[in-house]
Amino acid sequence: MENKRINGNDLIALGYEENFALGEALKINKKRLGFTREEMLLKFAEVLATPDSYLEDGLFKSLASALLNVDEVAKATISLKEGKQQYTIYGESQIEEGALRQMDLAMKLPVAVAGALMPDAHQGYGLPIGGVLATHHAVIPYGVGVDIGCRMALSIFDVPEEHLYLHHDLYKKVIMDNTKFGAGHGYLKHERVDHAVLANKAFEANDFIRQLKDKAWTQLGSSGGGNHFVEFGVMEFKETDRTLGIEKGRYVALLTHSGSRGLGATIADHYTKLAKKLCSLPYEAQNLAYMSLDTAEGQEYWLAMNLAGDYASACHEVIHEKIGRALGAERLAMIENHHNFAWKELHQGEEVIVHRKGATPAAKGVLGIIPGSMATPGFLVRGKGKEEAIHSASHGAGRLMSRTKAIKTIARKDLKSMLSDNGITLIGAGLDEAPMAYKNIHEVMAAQEDLVDIIASFSPKIVRMADDGSRED
Structure with missing residues (x-):
């Protein structure tokens, strides 16, 4: 127990309040410098009782200063709305308390106009997933998320499902030869491909964005x-879809999920830190720091966010084009959608900025893709334009377990058995991505019947994911 981590609740039990001094204490705790857990708790109690005596202390002086300046900082802090603000919740019985608390807090921001929580919701950073x-x-x-422009892309080929089963090894080889996975991974110079997104003028907007271009090129695709x-x-259309021009039947399809890679992550980190400097919110709401679009900083982020979104789309386009060429198959349709992004939209006649952090755009008639897991179906959907949901739907099944809990509780033999029962070949991935770590996709879809119509279903058969422990999602 001696080395058990000290957390915020431990410090609150000592008498610390939920303010920026608590945050400073948690930063100091990461350093430890040889102190045991009990010794650190005693030190934290002493600094809280007599901060003046620690102003020259090498380890605790920043905490002492923070405690002595709490009132001054509070005066400069932006006030939140008082009381619980109303928003619509879908599938509330399956949503963890942490996600509800995060959404409650987000609705108290002075700039908040409306909110909704999708049935796949779970706790994240700032705005819940x-x-x-x-x-x-x-x-x-952080209302957009770290993986800016993360999206789904679906290609439906004019190939009957039997071809996938008869030529299983070919399809597996095509995936292996034309994809690359993992945080930080990319292509060598002779392997890189060109794309119009690299000529986007936004790459020349400022020095910060400019220096990210080579990384973006390296990871493109x-x-x-x-x-x-x-x-x-296998994509199954139980009825002919006249809009897409696809007849009733079962087709081979390619489904991809990823985002803007290192480009988006670096942009998110940079502008989140900048927002926190410019927007002094109460300690518990710091990850919801915002920037006005009337400011230069807000416009910079908006430009960079849209660049990352375009880049994410380009990555999917490259993957789908490479795989399509390798197969030599005719594509009947391609559908894609962002789900970590912000849009300018109208809500009750007012222009607003709609943040969808892990949520699918579902305006009336808009197509979207909602995946399940590696062993459960996903769905091609058409939005109904529900205003209470801010024209949105879930972006997937949503996590039922944290990654840590999944790794500790799910047996590899159970995962293998489930994959075998469903005829699925898995390349890569860890136990944290096992289907059992996710909510029941059918229950999630049932909770949002008012938000989308199901057009077709997708059943995974050959799945590739990162196998290096990457967590870039």
Whole structure:
């Protein structure tokens, strides 16, 4: 127990309040410098009782200063709305308390206009995953997320499902030869491909963005870690879809999920830190720091965010084009959608900034893709344009277990058995991505029947994910 981590609740039990001094204490605790847990707790109690005596202390002086300046900082802090603000929740019985608390807090921001929580929601940083928040002329970097422009892309080929089973090894080889996975991974110079996105003028907007261009080129057409994937499967249309021009039947399809790679992650980190400097929110709301679009900083982030979104789309385009060429198959349709992004939209006649952090755009008639897991179906959907949901739907099944809990509780033999029962070949991935770590996709879809119509279903058959422990999701 001696080395058990000290957390915020431990410090609150000593008498610390939830303010920036608590945050400073947690930063100091990471250093430890040879102190045991009990010794650190005693030190924290002493600094809280007599901060003046620690102003020259090498380790605790920043905490002492923070404690002595709490009142001054509080005066400069932006006030949140008082009381619980109303928002719509879908599938509430399956949403963890942490996600609800995060959404409650987000709705108290002075710039918040409306919100909604999707049935796949779970706790994240700032806005919960599955959270939708409309704001007045302000953008929240952590409301968009770290993997800016993370998206789904689906190619439906004019190939009957039997071809996938008869030529299984060919499809597996095509995936292996034309994809690359893992946080930080990319292509060597002679392997790189060109794309129009690299000529985007936004890359020349400022020195910060300019120095990211080579990294973007290196990773163009690659996929991240965590829950990102490239998979072949069977697409089933139970009825002919006249809009897409696809007849009733079962087709081979390619489904991909990933985002803007290192480009987006670096942009998110940079502008989140900048937002926190410019927007002094109460300690518990710091990850919701926002920037007005009337400011130069807000406009810079908006430009960079849109660049990352375009880049994410380009990555999927490269993957789908390479795989399509390798197969020599005719593509009947390609559908894609972002789900970590912010858009300018109208809500009840007012222009707002809609943040969808792990949520699918579902305006009336808009197509989207909602995946399940490596062993459960995903769905091609058409939005119904529900205003209470801010024209949104879930972006997947949503996590039921944290990654740590999944690794500790799910047996590899159970995963192998489930994959075998469903006829699925898995390349890469860890136990943290096992289907058992996710909510029941059918229950999630049932909770959002008012938000989308199901057009077709996708059953995974050959799935590739990162196998290096990457967590870029």
